[in-house]
Amino acid sequence: MAKITLSKLRHSYMPAPKSPSDYALKEIDLDWSDGGAYALLGPSGCGKSTLLNIISGLLVPSEGQILFDGQDVTALPPDQRNIAQVFQFPVIYDTMTVYDNLAFPLRNRGRDETTVRARVMAIAEMLEVTEMLDQKAAGLSPDNKQKISMGRGLVREDVNVVMFDEPLTVIDPHLKWKLRSKLKELHQRVKATMIYVTHDQTEALTFADQVVVMQDGEVVQIGTPVELFERPAHTFVGHFIGSPGMNILPCDLQAGVARFGAHAIALEGPIRGEAVGRTEVGIRPEFVALADKGLPATVTKISDVGRHTVVECNTDGCKINAVIDGSAPEKGASVHLDFRRDQTRLYVDGWLATDPSTPAEAAS
Amino acid sequence: MKTENQKAWFFVLPVLVLVAFNALIPMMTVVNYSVQETFGDNVFFWQGLDWFEQILRSERFHAALGRQFLFTFLILIIEVPLGIIIALSMPRKGFWVPVCLVTMALPMLIPWNVVGAMWNIFTLPDIGLLGYFLNHVLGISYDMTQNPLAAWVTIVTMDVWHWTSLVVLLSYAGLVSIPDAYYQAAKIDGASNWAVFRFIQLPKMKTVLTIAILLRFMDSFNIYTEPFVLTGGGPGNSTTLLSIDLVKIALGQFDLGPAAAMSLIYFAITLLVSWLFYTLMTKDDLN
Amino acid sequence: MQKRSIIPIVYILFLMLPIYWLVAMSFKTTNEILSGFSLFPQTFTLENYVTIFTDPSWYWGYINSIIYVSINTVISVAVALPAAYAFSRYRFLGDKQLFFWLLTNRMAPAAVFALPFFQLYSAVGIFDTHLAVALAHCLFNIPLAVWILEGFMGGIPKELDETAYVDGYSFPRFFGTIFIPSIKAGVGVAAFFCFMFSWVELLLAKTLTAVAAKPIAATMTKTASSAGYELGLLAAAGTLTIIPGAIVIWFVRNYIAKGFAMGRV
Secondary structure, three states: OOOEEEEEEEEOOOOOOOOHHHOOEEEEEEEEOOOOEEEEEOOOOOOHHHHHHHHHOOOOOOEEEEEEOOEEOOOOOHHHOOEEEEOOOOOOOOOOEHHHHHHHHHHHOOOOHHHHHHHHHHHHHHHOOHHHOOOEHHHOOHHHHHHHHHHHHHOOOOOOEEEEEOOOOOOOHHHHHHHHHHHHHHHHHHOOEEEEEEOOHHHHHHHOOEEEEEEOOEEEEEEOHHHHHHOOOEHHHHHHOOOOOOEEEEOEEEOOEEEEOOEEEOOOOOEOOOOOOOEEEEEOHHHEEEEOOOEEEEEEEEEEOOOOEEEEEEEOOEEEEEEEOOOOOOOOOEEEEEEOHHHOEEEEOOEEOEOOOOHHHHHO | OOEEOOOHHHHHHHHHHHHHHHHHHHHHHHHHHHOEEEOOOOOEEEOOOHHHHHHHHOHHHHHHHHHHHHHHHHHHHHHHHHHHHHHHHOOOOOOHHHHHHHHHHHHHHOOHHHHHHHHHHHHOOOOOHHHHHHHHHOOOOOOOOOOHHHHHHHHHHHHHHHHHHHHHHHHHHHHHOOOHHHHHHHHHOOOOHHHHHHHHHHHHHHHHHHHHHHHHHHHHHOOOHHHHHHHOOOOOOOOOOHHHHHHHHHHHOOOHHHHHHHHHHHHHHHHHHHHHHHHHHHHHHHO | OOOOOHHHHHHHHHHHHHHHHHHHHHOOOHHHHHHOOOOOOOOOOOHHHHHHHHOHHHHHHHHHHHHHHHHHHHHHHHHHHHHHHHHHHEEOOOHHHHHHHHHHOOOOOHHHHHHHHHHHHHHOOOOOOHHHHHHHHHHHHHHHHHHHHHHHHHOOOHHHHHHHHHOOOOHHHHHHHHHHHHOHHHHHHHHHHHHHHHHHOOHHHHHOOOOOOOOHHHHHHHHHHHOOOOHHHHHHHHHHHHHHHHHHHHHOHHHHHHHHHHOOO
């Protein structure tokens, strides 16, 4: 187990990158502490797999360093980094039995058979595959195959980090949930540092203690699931996380007050710095309420999503979603929308530009 | 899942008619000859299974069959490992891939008698490139019209030249179909190069290697034109393979009955050995 | 990585040497060939090629070969397409046995069939025609084409067929305008292999022809034996037989590896 540090890391697939857009991965600095569960979340092509391959050593970064427990491993090949990786498609050795598959990484490192046996049995029990140990791995179902490839990663007691590259892609939906909770349970038992790459927000938010959200090769926010939900640092995070995503309204800034058309919108707190650029107001649908006064809008669509109702409204050509409990208005009805003040934030050029107000300010 | 549909027979009917026309009628003719004796003028006498007995007991047949098996054995033992090694060392992508594939496939596209003629010219003792080199540069006495060993080395080398590329192309096709993740996982698991070959590449090449071995068996076992053009079966009978002997009997001596019986035995052996190969190589998949 | 590439390089050199020697011979005069060893043609001559292109018995050999090879390729692929479709999509009585029987025809030694073929094609009156050779080569080419095409078709999901029927396509229209274009690569590979095996086969082609449809390869054997040592001419004719194959393979170079992999056992 190890603490992982990425220092001034950049990567380009081009031989001589010039502009920032030539980089598949823009400068990244971060620290992951020992034994944590992390997720890399982002749409396909955002650079998360590139980052993963750099950490595992399959790819050498153009610039910067990777440190495991303060030791520079940037130039080390994968087998010397003591890492494990689980791939999108289950990688198993077809001709071997399940037992031999699990024993393979240990045997390659010259462990004696007693140790191998003990480790394999322990891991098999954790994964609940003990009764399959003598079977040929080729005949297993996809979810069991994926379990075996996870097992190969966990079987070595000295791994620095276990990485998962969208491991549930080929798993049937009803088994995804089972495998996901198994993974969470494993993390708590083996206490290894785990990095989980996915484009699925549910997978990321349920697995990880801390989520790194990426877009276009850039880290846009690092935070706990709650932080990502409540205070998206970037409109992209607001959009990407939550269902439906955050409402984003273009607004004008006049004398420190955000205005949507003629309507002034109260923000959570003071605006940081100059606030020059494209200004937008962001608010999650969960914090928009239908009220007697507020922003006038017309209801365009009602979707019942079970416990709540999503009311889609239109105001001046701009779409705003509101999640409400209880009875919903008719389609076409005129309503007023009320934004909860402490959840209403300003974004400048996509980035968060307000700070929460102090209790004193909020009271006034 | 495939659906049951007997009308599908109409789709295969043209194939069936054409292949049956070419396979069944000549086959029946052969069977017909194999049980009769003729002295020309289309007069035939019932002979029963005498020809079969005679062929199966003839030393000439045993010798030809022995040479045939030796030839096929040498071909498989050389071409299959060599083909795999070459495929493993070929680049996986880039400009050189099509260049390699095209140049390697070229020998297979040369008419078989031209292959024989080409090797004849190539190995002529005093004016062929190889013959001159062996005799006058290395000082090895080499003349395949005189020395049976030289003749054998030449026909085997010629076949290696002609057909190893088939094994290369098939193995290569198997290799490039392996996803990168397998190699990455093996690296992470600390597998040696040998382990990567043994547990990843070889299992993934199994299907195409089965095809390669079957094709190489059938074609080398039935080979006729190239060695016939190159050595004519000589010197003496040293390179008279089964098919060369068969044609000698059928067209040279016009002994239709024995030739026909021999054809059927020949065909039966080919089928039997192919079936054995196929069963042995696919038996793991069944359980 | 770099050290490994020595193996394919040596192998390709080994493949090219006899071909180089054939080509070099074709540019030598008979005198030079018989007078001794020379690595390069000393007196470069095109005489051998001139002979071939001016003598009808030579150049007609090429034309004959190309005609029957083309006819065979068209017939083989055309009949193999529906059959391969049937094998890849439907179960029917005796399908497995039929498929296996087709493949066994590749195992029959051509030598076995030479004489019966001669009699059969004489009996139906098409001896010494291009059609006779083209039909005879169907024996081993159709099974091969069915095999390759079935492999490619197996890779096309059945949903494609179903969607087309739902969209109101008739079977022939679906087959012609949707299905065949989606296995273009497979058709190309199958045609390539039919071309190849028909082009290189000589025994049957020689047996089934006398004058009118005689293939180039057969013309060559005659020259080699009867006219004594016309090695230069033989080499030139041989060189010319390599060209069509080389052209065809260049066209399918990107599919060839895939084509091999798609076939199934």
